[in-house]
Amino acid sequence: MVTAPPATTSRRRTAPRATLATLGAVALATLGACGSAAPPPDPPATEEASVEGLTRADVDAWLDRTIPAGIEAGRIAGATVAVVHDGQILAARGFGEADVAAGTPVDAESTLFRVGSVTKLVTATAVMQLVERGEVDLDTDVEQYTGLDLPHDHSVTLRHLLSHTPGYEERAAGIIGRPGVTVDLRRSLLQDPPAQVYEPGTTPAYSNYGIGLAGYVVEAVSGMPFEDYVDQNVLAPAGMTSSSFAQPLPDHLAARVALGYPTSDDPPVPFEMVGVPPAGALSATATDMARFMLAHLGDPTGTQILTDGTRRLMREPALDDTTLGALAAGPRMTLGWFDESRNGRTVLGHGGDTLAFHSHLQLWPEDDTGIFVSFSSTGSDHAVHLLRDAVLDGFADRYFPAGDTEPSTVDDATRAAHAQALAGTYEGTRGFHTTFLTVAGPLQPITAQVVDGDRVRFSAGVGQLRPAVYEEVRPWVYREVDGHRVLAVQTDADGRVQLIGHDSAMSLMPVSAARSAAVPALGAGAAVLLVTLIAWPVGALVRRVRGSRQTPDGDVPSHTRTRLPHILTRSAALSAVLGLLTWVYVMVTVLTLEPLPDAVIRVAQVLTALGVLGFLAAVWRLTAEVRTRSGWFRVTTATVVLLGFAALSFGANELLLLSPDITY
Secondary structure (H helix, E strand, O other): OEOOOOOOOOOOOOHHHHHHHOOEOOOOOEOOOOOOOOOOOOOOOOOOOOHHHOOHHHHHHHHHHHHHHHHHHHOOOEEEEEEEEOOEEEEEEEEEEEEOOOOEEOOOOOOEEEOHHHHHHHHHHHHHHHHHOOOOOOOOEOHHHHOOOOOOOOOOEHHHHHOOOOOEOOOOOOOEEOOOOOOOHHHHHHOOOOOEOOOOOOOOOOOHHHHHHHHHHHHHHHOOOHHHHHHHHHHOOOOOOOOEOOOOOOHHHHOOEOOEEOOOOOOOEOOOEEOOHHHHOOEEOHHHHHHHHHHHOOOOOOOOOOOHHHHHHHHOOOOOHHHHHHHHHOOOOOOOOEEOOEOOEOOEEEEEEOOOOEEEEEEEHHHOEEEEEEEOEOOHHHHHHHHHHHHHHHHHHHHOOOOOOOOOOOOHHHHHHHHHHHOEEEEEOOOOOOOHHHHHHHHOOEEEEEEOOOEEEEOOOOOOOOOEEEEEEEOOEEEEOOOOOEEEEEEOOOOOEEEEEEOOOEEEEEOOHHHHHHHHHHHHHHHHHHHHHHHHHHHHHHHHHHOOOOOOOOOOOHHHHOHHHHHHHHHHHHHHHHHHHHHHHHHHHHHOOOOOOHHHHHHHHHHHHHHHHHHHHHHHHHHHHHHOOOOHHHHHHHHHHHHHHHHHHHHHHHOOOOOOOOOO
């Protein structure tokens, strides 16, 4: 999301692509369009390894068998990887090309990659420095530090912001700015802030805006621009001399940054200006990210950036069941880290995506180990997400293989009953709820269905690219079959599902019946009105061929007496169809993070409003047809048209297409 809403690619997303891939699946080409991706070829089978085999030679050999084949098959321009273990940089490798046209190879020491939302770990580190010094408190309303008068119904604290539970809906505008436009953090936070749609601390809903606000606390309290504070207090002390939040990069670093590509066969994309820098603006080399991992493992190559006590505090779950309820039984956010534990070991991590770059960092703190990986292309059919998962999964299973799995403590009858209760249609809490982009949720819902009598199969989107089957191992806690993911379910007093927590900072909620019906209703209404428009000239042609004539008693034909409501109905149908086509353009433009004038949205709304008013014209037409006894065919046709306008009106209102607030 720095990305990308919305989401629906493999691990934790950042702004641009949460919002692209959160946001993206909608078009909905940005939030969940990765389900069709083909996996990279499996590396050749090798002997099993373990933590004892975690040596420089073995890691290098494993990477050589995994990365080159994957980036070639997926048409990914370049990749960079760093592995640390026992206080040392065990491996730092570059693969592919930083500049395809120039043939410049990726070098782990000198080539910078945009790390997307992995940036948030640096921001959280800066916040925890202020906590450590006593300059801020985790549980104090952040307005006391920022002075920003934000339209919140509930107070928001740093604990909420770092755990992605401030209650904000998603925001798309300003995630990626145009080249040449100066990024201003304060202005970005004050311009159309997202609505607070959940009570803070209760509902995991990943928020780039929330981390941006946490970064602004650092700026306000330190008295220096956020980028300067981080450079002087985190990057430089950690020895990260080839890293920067600057946008654009200074000349000495700009010449070394890898170009980002849709695929290695496409032209590069411009340097991405992240509108909320604390959420995703960092550019860094693999070796610098290795130094950052070592600092958080307590083996700094430079100056210690956090005390041991603060690092331990940062790794602990930020919230408990007093606010999270039953979701606390699943993976929980720490103060900045995702709980990505697997194979019986504690794993902390964070992923990140921009439009072109895709990264992930994981620490195995109990094993004094870390891995960072970044790619400079999305690749063909979004192959990068599967390759990234293949690298992380391969590393875990090779060096930290799983032991015995947790046996289920739930009896067969309860598992079957809970599976039936869990079956249904869901959408992410990280989404749009008060804006016209609310269509993103029901347009690509996540479904859960019972399989094997007591297991639940979720469609793609629950933190993974493909459907996955889960089994209940503890009451309302589900583990992925043949996988490591865990879901926690919160129900009401009657056993109805309220929330499904996954991936620490993400959760799902049931799609209401009204929202489920809204998109089909809108589509059905549009189809009816389109047929009405097509029938208009056809009917006129038929009447012309037959000729206009009076009835035997000299009366005017019934179609003449209903001409005005017919004209108004058809005019409204034309407006409705044009309005919906304009909305399609608006949605695609917004969800691909392209600039869009407000006037275009207003045009879509005016055309849609005229279409909705067509309901009144359709009532008039039906009434006229009945009164003139024009025949069953014309009455039936008028009734169908009336229903078409009713469906259009219901869908437009349910999806907020006529809301006076057009912020997004």
